Amino acid sequence: MRRIHKNFSGVVALENVDFSVREGEIHVLVGENGAGKSTLMKVLSGVYPVDTYTGEIRIDDAVMGFHSIKDSEKAGVAVIYQELTLIKYMNVCENIFLGNEILKNGLIDWDTTFLRAKEVLKEVGLPVNPAARVINLGIGTQQLIEIAKAISKKARILVLDEPTSALTEKETEHLLKILQTFRARGMTCIFISHKLKEVFQIADRITVLRDGHTVGTFDKGEITEDKLISLMVGRQLTQRFPVSKRRAEDIAQNEVLLEVKNWTVYDQEVSDRIALRDITFSLRKGEILGISGLMGAGRTELMLSILGVWGRKVSGELRLSGVPVSTRSPGDVIGAGIDYLSEDRKGNGLVLIQNVKDNMALPSLYSRLKNGFIDQDEELSAVEQMIRSLRIKTPSVEQLVQNLSGGNQQKVALGKWLLTSPKVIILDEPTRGIDVGAKYEIYTIMHSLADAGIGIVMISSELPEILGMSDRVLIMHEGKITGELLRAEATQEKIMTYAIGGI
Ligand SMILES: Nc1ncnc2c1ncn2[C@@H]1O[C@H](COP(=O)(O)OP(=O)(O)OP(=O)(O)O)[C@@H](O)[C@H]1O
Ligand SMILES: [Mg+2]
Structure with missing residues (x-):
């Protein structure tokens, strides 16, 4: 990917980004919340079609212009997004072949579908029944089904956007092992993660993005964890945890x-x-x-x-x-x-189609009631102050929460509870x-x-x-x-x- 620029009505998400991945490597992409990692991958996969960004994508040196996800899949790119996309009320094999149904005489060939599903599930080491409903399966299993789905599409380049953020250590180990066996077979993998331990465990090379720019690409051997952190956040971070004054x-x-x-x-x-x-x-x-x-x-x-x-x-x-x-x-x-910040920010924590201000002000609404009216000025200044103290990256309080990066959504969810004192x-x-x-x-x-x-x-x-x-x-x-x-x-x-x- 060369000189990629992408903006969203005035917000620059990517600026002059260069990113190249070698065949058969595991390339980890890191950067702060809102750095542009997911956006870069959505450019690669055609979620953002070719006429919505500038710059060039080449695969095997051929210039690509994807108009849709289907196009990029044909070129061998499969992306597993930060938000899992399985349909909960369908079963495993329906999900795997959704949009790529195996047909015979114009009808879905369920026997073959079932067998093929079994094969790809075996490749990811998942002993799950293809007829099981997704809703009954844990996040770790769903993550592996997404990978099985990608394999069924014969992906050459597999992109995983924070696949381990909701996994247990054991599930993470399993996932990393599967990726290593894929690498051994020559598959190329782009992996996004905030967990530095696994970054160093699995990466061949690491690219750092910051504020929509490429900071650099490094072989794993030539960079330390501390150096990587300072490149990501733009400053030294000597400790991971602030010191507590309480005894x-x-x-x-x-x-x-x-x-x-x-x-x-x-x-x-x-x-x-x-x-x-x-x-x-x-x-x-x-x-x-x-x-x-x-x-x-x-x-x-x-x-x-x-x-x-x-x-x-x-x-x-x-x-x-x-x-x-x-x-x-x-x-x-x-x-x-008593307040509760949910672990499931998308499902229970936020109203995605509302803006940052309304999300943050929601639970503290009643406390700002004066003679039956909301004090809008006070609300706005409280929200703005919270945005500053949590350093939430948003162009304005009017931005819809669904347009914020994953980590910044989490901060909004935290901020709204802090406002209720x-x-x-x-x-x-x-x-x-x-x-x-x-x-x-x-x-x-x-x-x-x-x-x-x-x-x-x-x-x-x-x-x-x-x-x-x-x-x-x-x-x-x-x-x-x-x-x-x-x-x-x-x-x-x-x-x-x-x-x-x-x-
Ligand atoms: N659909 C959109 N509309 C407006 N702005 C957007 C949209 N999608 C992303 N952005 C903005 O682009 C920037 C990059 O976001 P992106 O989701 O790529 O970050 P990220 O590196 O994946 O972060 P995280 O680690 O939190 O997932 C952010 O400032 C974000 O608010
Ligand atoms: Mg992201």
């Missing part, structure tokens, strides 16, 4: 904000399955409580049941500053002062898909919230984040709390032992 002894003296006692919840879907068993914990003012555990341990379900949106036959006590809280509706819980804020995977520089900013904000007396519960699947940020860690396994560690005593090993249920 364990002081926090232990603070008032208890949130109290959960003997909390038992039955599964939302499976009757008679106890999903959460006898959970008791508390959170003090000014404390950051990390919740660790493997995928499926029940961390998100615990929080959703506290909010009153998940589970059946809930029993136990929930108190905020000593006062019982009703969980009949999420409105009651939020009204009492909660007593307790529950953050579910708060830095998923966020670049290293912006992560540091979010951590700094979390510290200042805690210093101001807000209680923070942070669910995270990243152990370094749990260790770097928590004053205290709770570890869950199969719907129970199996361990509790203070910051000073917490280590990766101890957490993992509790996470797999051991003592």
Whole structure:
């Protein structure tokens, strides 16, 4: 790709970008949120047709002009987008061959479709039934089905846009291994990620984008992690986590904000399955409580049941500053002062077709009511200040949220809750898909919230984040709390032992 320029009604997303990939390599593309990574790949794949950008795309030295995704697929380019695109209510093989149906006498040949689906699923090491409905499958499995779909199209160049952001470590390992076997067969792969560990694990070469410009392309061997970070964020980042000023002894003296006692919840879907068993914990003012555990341990379900949106036959006590809280509706819980930032920003966190201002102002609407009217000036200045303090990259408060880059959408989702001045804020995977520089900013904000007396519960699947940020860690396994560690005593090993249920 040469001298690529792309703008969106005045917003320059790519400027003079050069990007070249060798056959059979795994080429990792990195850069801050909003740097232009996804846009560059959408140019490559014809999502943005040839007449909507300037510059040149060549494959095998032939100039390409794609008018649609179909065109680029014919040329061997397959893209797995940041947002998975499988149709949830269709089954696996219908999804794999969607748009490329195998026909016989004008009808879909289901027998062949089924067999071909089995073959491509085998190539990605997925023992799933092609007749299974996608809605019943986890994110990791869906990600592999997307890859199977790409293989079924005989892709030569496979593009994966943040494929691991929602995967467990084990699923990530599996995915990286599959990509390595593809490389061994000569397939070319472009991989976008914010996780530097896997970047260095899998890359042959790395290209850095910043603010729509190419910073450079490097062999993996010629660049260190620290150097890469400074190229991405444009400054040195000596630590990954800001230093906390709070001391364990002081926090232990603070008032208890949130109290959960003997909390038992039955599964939302499976009757008679106890999903959460006898959970008791508390959170003090000014404390950051990390919740660790493997995928499926029940961390998100615990929080959703506290909010009153998940589970059946809930029993136990929930108190905020000593006062019982009703969980009949999420409105009651939020009204009492408990906020929740969802791990699923697209599904539950944001109204994508609304603009940044309306999304951010939504939950704090009532607090700005004066004589029955919203104080628009105050609303605007509150939103603008939040945009500045979170460094949200948006041309204006009027921009639709769906046009922001993934990481900036996450910041909007966080910002809208911070505007409600909660007593307790529950953050579910708060830095998923966020670049290293912006992560540091979010951590700094979390510290200042805690210093101001807000209680923070942070669910995270990243152990370094749990260790770097928590004053205290709770570890869950199969719907129970199996361990509790203070910051000073917490280590990766101890957490993992509790996470797999051991003592
Ligand atoms: N459809 C659109 N309309 C307007 N602006 C857009 C659109 N798509 C992207 N942009 C803007 O272009 C820039 C690049 O966005 P892009 O999604 O490519 O970033 P990214 O590098 O993929 O970031 P992330 O790591 O957060 O996914 C951002 O400033 C974004 O707001
Ligand atoms: Mg992106």
